[in-house]
Amino acid sequence: xxxxTQSSRYLVKRTGEKVFLECVQDMDHENMFWYRQDPGLGLxxxxxxxxxxxxxxxxxxxxxxxxxxxxxxxxxxxxxxxTNQTSMYLCASSYSGSVYEQYFGPGTxxxxx
Amino acid sequence: xxxxxxxxxMDSYEGQEVNITCSHNNIATNDYITWYQQFPSQGxxxxxxxxKTKVTNEVASLFIPADRKSSTLSLPRVxxxxxxxxxxxxxxxxxxxxxxxxxxxxxQLKVEL
Numbered sequence: 001x002x003x004x005t006q007s008s009r010y011l012v013k014r015t016g017e018k019v020f021l022e023c024v025q026d027m028d029h030e031n032m033f034w035y036r037q038d039p040g041l042g043l044x045x046x047x048x049x050x051x052x053x054x055x056x057x058x059x060x061x062x063x064x065x066x067x068x069x070x071x072x073x074x075x076x077x078x079x080x081x082x083t084n085q086t087s088m089y090l091c092a093s094s095y096s097g098s099v100y101e102q103y104f105g106p107g108t109x110x111x112x113x
Numbered sequence: 114x115x116x117x118x119x120x121x122x123m124d125s126y127e128g129q130e131v132n133i134t135c136s137h138n139n140i141a142t143n144d145y146i147t148w149y150q151q152f153p154s155q156g157x158x159x160x161x162x163x164x165k166t167k168v169t170n171e172v173a174s175l176f177i178p179a180d181r182k183s184s185t186l187s188l189p190r191v192x193x194x195x196x197x198x199x200x201x202x203x204x205x206x207x208x209x210x211x212x213x214x215x216x217x218x219x220x221q222l223k224v225e226l
Binding site (some may be wrong): 048090100101 | 129159208219
């Protein structure tokens with residue numbers, strides 16, 4: 001079974017803090033993704049990585065950065081957290097040949113106060 | 114962007130077959146049709162994917178007519194545990210050119226006794 005784990009289920013941070021969200025997958029997948037999910041807006045892609053040290057912006061990259069130093073680990077960084085970044089953050093991974101079949105982690109509910 | 118339209122919600126009873134239809138009038142030649150399921154407080158889970166005609170796996174069937182402008186996810190004999198949000202995605206890429214795989218707001222399926 002593919003397993004995608006995220007460092008925290010719930011996180012509370014203050015405005016202006018630097019926030020790190022970690023994601024680890026154990027299936028040697030080349031692709032990794034970060035989404036945020038908000039009521040009424042569905043899932044929106046923040047960043048996508050198709051290889052170590054490679055990344056591409058998704059639909060809403062503003063205010064975020066990512067890091068992929070190892071194949072199994074993909075980090076999302078909020079440089080200076082703001083209240084409008086309060087959301088559910090979901091990490092996913094997939095094989096290079098298929099962006100359609102993504103395996104998701106359980107999500108991190110981030111609250112910025 | 115290949116826009117998809119699916120019902121906001123559906124209700125059913127245990128043991129019934131449920132069909133959720135998604136319309137995607139501007140589907141492109143390279144686009145695949147993918148369905149995901151999401152339970153509360155969990156990440157989405159891949160259910161099925163198809164290009165044309167019919168695809169069946171142990172969970173569901175996917176029917177795609179010849180013009181590919183719509184698709185129907187069929188869940189046989191649903192149970193209470195099938196209560197979830199179902200997303201229809203159409204596209205072939207995550208970033209860059211081509212139609213992007215995009216999660217909409219999905220269909221909330223509620224199964225009752």
